[in-house]
Amino acid sequence: MLKGGVIMDVVTPGQAKIAEDAGACAVMALERVPADIRKDGGVARMSDPDMIEGIKAAVTIPVMAKARIGHFVEAQILQALGVDFIDESEVLTPADEAHHIDKYKFTTPFVCGATNLGEALRRISEGAALIRSKGEAGTGNIVEAVRHLRSILGDIKKIGAADSAELFEWAKRLQAPLSLVQEIAETGKLPVPLFCAGGLATPADAALAMQLGAETVFVGSGIFKSDNPAARAKAIVEATTHYTDAKILAKVSAGLGAPMTGIGMDEINQRYADRGW
């Protein structure tokens, strides 16, 4: 029920209220937004349960929270806390450099990041209920999100045009289960919803992701690192709904104050998108 909506990163109950007021379809509860994780350095972990409880109490919409890649105990704790979705996220420092969480062991649905179709299908085969293209979190720069979305959706199109013999080669190349590749060939889409994350900062960014084929967008640092978070959040929600109507996009993009400054890809030394295997 998250489709066609905006999921916003929040670090306090107050921010969660602003997000809900603006029309977010869910919030992601975390201790620091990715831009601050990037700035501060150090190890980024699951949030304090008190903080997650505070955000759960503050809003009526679903609450997501992040566990480190491979850290199944953080995931167990998040499930015990009753969060609505667990994000096994590359934005946190990975806990396991070979294994992702076996998501079939949980009843709480998982969202996982992917930079390409092979990664997406490996996550789905581990039990992910939602996939988000990773982009590059905390940059305010959408270029990586676009690259990942185009890669995933482009390969889906190519698989749709492949003959049955070629699907074996696709499965090998993507390092993904053949059955999932065959399913994509038949249906023309991922078996789970495809969301977009990482670097979205403006209403136009959200609409771009939607026009490229994302079903919902995550906005992390882009809202609460901007001049006027409430207005920007509301504008991004409207842009995500009316993503093909340029007149509405022009209207909601006006007078929002400065977006987050953002950084170029050649200025960063740690690419979060490279985390995960």
Place this chain on the structure above:
Amino acid sequence: MNARATIGVLALQGAFDAHVQHLSALDADVRLVKSANDLHEVNGLVIPGGESTTMSNLLVASGLGKTLSKKIDDGFPVFGTCAGMIMMAQSIIDGRPDQIVLNAMDIEVRRNGYGRQNDSFEQDIDIESFDVPFHALFIRAPIIEKLGDDVEVLSTVNGHPVLVRQGTALASSFHPELVPDLRVHEIFISIVYESNSSQVR
């Protein structure tokens, strides 16, 4: 034969694609509704599952809310599933104070009545006039706490109504659009066709 009618699906946020597929599979003319202008082109409206708080905001921002309320007062057919049912209620418990109520039905609904995402469940339910049960998915589903005498209960789970009808308004707390079974959508299509043909006359 029934008069031909176009069925709209509110496409502000939520699972509207699945409704479009179901209605199209039943050979209905379907149109996405995002503005008041779109609404004037359709003979009935499906309000999908999603976040009712999100849809409420977007109804206000687009100016669609007022037009829709007015049409509903005039007997315009609407079918709400999950969040859509919440929006159609006369009053909402555990919603937001500024949340829109379309007052399409004499029901009081508790948002997230069954709990959070993890409390979601699926169950075969008996529905009036159906020969075999319907496989129903309840996702953070609302509970109908109170209903008026004019509301017809078509199905219940643990004593709570889960599919209800009042005149040209139909509402379910489950998601009929997420299972291949088309029977609940058939009910709404016939409501729209009946309403449309009676207006044509």
